[in-house]
Amino acid sequence: MPNPIWNETLEIGIPSIDRQHQQLVEQMTLLVDAMRENRANEEIANIIQFLDRYISQHFSFEEHCMATYCCPIACQNQDAHRQFVQTFQQIKTQFDREGSSLSLVLQVNQSLLDWFINHIRKIDTQLARSMTCPVNYSQLPTKTNAPQ
Numbered sequence: 001m002p003n004p005i006w007n008e009t010l011e012i013g014i015p016s017i018d019r020q021h022q023q024l025v026e027q028m029t030l031l032v033d034a035m036r037e038n039r040a041n042e043e044i045a046n047i048i049q050f051l052d053r054y055i056s057q058h059f060s061f062e063e064h065c066m067a068t069y070c071c072p073i074a075c076q077n078q079d080a081h082r083q084f085v086q087t088f089q090q091i092k093t094q095f096d097r098e099g100s101s102l103s104l105v106l107q108v109n110q111s112l113l114d115w116f117i118n119h120i121r122k123i124d125t126q127l128a129r130s131m132t133c134p135v136n137y138s139q140l141p142t143k144t145n146a147p148q
């Protein structure tokens, strides 16, 4: 059973982004649990594949929102995303090479899941605060380019 880590204290108050964050936190939790329980490599690879695609869609969407709302920490957010993607790719490569291991479970738990929750609390929450600044609504990302 996945560990229910997502809760409303992680919501930043922007429903589309909150849904994406919830999806990511749930899938990363699922990944930790699947690795810890030594599930089939194919099952783990499917979760990694989903995360790989969804992370890049979510980060692009969120960076677009931050740029549109002139969020003062937009660059810091982008750098943090880049660092996360690099860590994710290293973990993915290690899994492809060696499969699951205790060390990989710890890395996914700390460097992906904990990192991401911390990132939501410290950086992403500032996007909601920036939404009070004047904005050109025609440039906002639409529902059609938001990951579901």
Ligand SMILES: [Fe+2]
Pocket (backbone or CB within 6 Å): 062, 077, 081, 119, 123, 124
């Ligand atoms: Fe972010």
